[in-house]
Amino acid sequence: MAIAFFYFDYRDQDYQSPANAVANILKQLASYKSTLPLPVAELYERFKKQQDHPQLQDLENTLLLTCREFRQIFFIIDALDECDAKRHRKLFLKVLKDLENTSIKMFVTSRPHPDDIKRHLGASPKIMIEASESDIRKYLAHKIDQDGDTDLINKPLKEEIVTNIANGAQGMLADLFRANFISHYPV
Numbered sequence: 586m587a588i589a590f591f592y593f594d595y596r597d598q599d600y601q602s603p604a605n606a607v608a609n610i611l612k613q614l615a616s617y618k619s620t621l622p623l624p625v626a627e628l629y630e631r632f633k634k635q636q637d638h639p640q641l642q643d644l645e646n647t648l649l650l651t652c653r654e655f656r657q658i659f660f661i662i663d664a665l666d667e668c669d670a671k672r673h674r675k676l677f678l679k680v681l682k683d684l685e686n687t688s689i690k691m692f693v694t695s696r697p698h699p700d701d702i703k704r705h706l707g708a709s710p711k712i713m714i715e716a717s718e719s720d721i722r723k724y725l726a727h728k729i730d731q732d733g734d735t736d737l738i739n740k741p742l743k744e745e746i747v748t749n750i751a752n753g754a755q756g757m758l759a760d761l762f763r764a765n766f767i768s769h770y771p772v
Contacts, residue, residue, distance in 0.1 A: 589613035590661040593668045603676040607644040624650035658689045665695040678705040721751045
């Protein structure tokens with residue numbers, strides 16, 4: 586069994602091309618084997634001689650061949666909506682589509698609104714994650730108590746901060762918790 590993940594971050598658009606994402610996943614799969622999988626070794630040798638980098642199609646083909654060496658594979662793609670929609674997301678969605686008819690199990694997170702993601706993953710099962718307003722209030726109060734300067738933030742100011750943020754966070758609640766989870770629990 587193998588598990589590979591990729592986290593898209595809007596702050597790192599240049600690095601997070603589809604080719605780099607697939608190469609990263611391929612590297613993770615290769616690390617599960619005691620020796621380099623033959624498709625990966627062949628890809629490396631071919632491009633080492635050319636002193637060039639493999640294209641997305643080369644990486645995707647190598648990924649598909651490498652996946653055959655595992656009984657079970659799970660891919661986690663987090664924050665797909667943060668993949669650059671103009672430059673990268675269409676190609677990465679094609680890669681995901683090409684992996685659909687394999688034994689790979691995928692878990693993809695995204696905000697629900699990007700139309701291209703809806704079109705490509707629309708038939709997939711979905712779980713909507715939304716925190717309640719009370720969850721947000723508890724979280725914010727805890728963070729203020731934990732991180733806040735108690736000399737500067739009195740109880741009325743704390744309540745005003747919590748109320749204003751909780752009221753303004755509707756529709757963004759899952760993103761707030763996902764961002765906090767990722768930043769505090771790196772994979």
